[in-house]
Amino acid sequence: MPSTSQRPSTPGRRERKKAETRAAIANAALELFLERGFEDVGIREIAGHADVAVATVFAHFPSKEALVFDDDAAVVASLVTAVVERPAGSPVLDALEHWFRTSARNRRHGDQEFTRFRDLVDRTPALHDYWQGLWRNHRTTLAHAVADSSDTDLARAELLATLVVEGYLLATEHDDTTATLDLLFRTLRGGLPAAG
Amino acid sequence: MPSTSQRPSTPGRRERKKAETRAAIANAALELFLERGFEDVGIREIAGHADVAVATVFAHFPSKEALVFDDDAAVVASLVTAVVERPAGSPVLDALEHWFRTSARNRRHGDQEFTRFRDLVDRTPALHDYWQGLWRNHRTTLAHAVADSSDTDLARAELLATLVVEGYLLATEHDDTTATLDLLFRTLRGGLPAAG
């Protein structure tokens, strides 16, 4: 029994090594991307830096873009938690509004590491598109969380998830993120302001 | 002056030939795709069938997917017309609702040619994604049409365009398209039905 004790939660050596390989790849990739830009770093070079075969890269990540969003799952998890564990009796929409407003604020006032990351994504069309695609894929997860944790039926929940996520994506493309979010949630609560 | 008279609207030989080349490529591509599927037809084969160099294909179309949506511009044009030339004094939202409901209906009850086309797109993830991307790109055009033809400011118009287009895309992914559109436009007019 080694002194560096394995907690019961620790998975076996195989899974641990697999996770290490995965992390080595993602780290190598992000470092190179931040240094020289997404387009100017090739998969073969990343594999080299991570000391891994090209096929191994694609055994862990579905595409070059995915290398950048390794911990995306945590973001959705956070959102789902915010929805499911919102104060009892409070409307889902309030929980969504709070989470997305906080997220938008963090985008603007994050630490330097996050800012560098966000700049990389924003200045690389392929990454920006991929990021939006990730959010769009999460709509289904979000919709189920909404439907399960409220008396909203799934069809309504899907529409709600769609409108909120797309409004958020639109807001992140505007200078005045807050104004767009204001407009979005006002519309969702009371309909569009009259327009002739 | 040849007997096959050129109307004044007819452009010169150069532009005409260019359009013919373009059409030859798009026709060859669509025919092959419908026969054997999008993924199982290569660019080199399409170029061969259109009797054209590979580089010529990409001089006319930005990607393989674009070959399929050659007349997409006409669709947006129709939508913009519907918005701009709506009955004087009637709300933009009514015009949008009418157009998108009609479009959804046509998707379901089109002629055989259109149905084959729609099936190709629906069963090919790359094409389905590309089609959605086209719509998302059109949001800006639509937003400007809305802003210019009503007293809606651009920020509101962009949000409106986003919500309508995304609601439409969601609706086309559901069996009951109409129900989703009902829900969408009801929400846009009066806000979400209360959900605890």
Place this chain on the structure above:
DNA sequence: CCATAAAAGCAGAACGGTTCTGTTTTTACA
């Protein structure tokens, strides 16, 4: 009619992300 320049097209190589083939190493477990 001709000179000339721009546009369109061409052949084929090159590029880069991704997949495939066939093999070897590592881990788990009985």
Place this chain on the structure above:
DNA sequence: TGTAAAAACAGAACCGTTCTGCTTTTATGG
């Protein structure tokens, strides 16, 4: 300790896309 599954490997192959350098076609004005 033997065995089977999982993980990783080297390197070729695949295919959409771009690049290079060239030829052909069209438009135009002297």
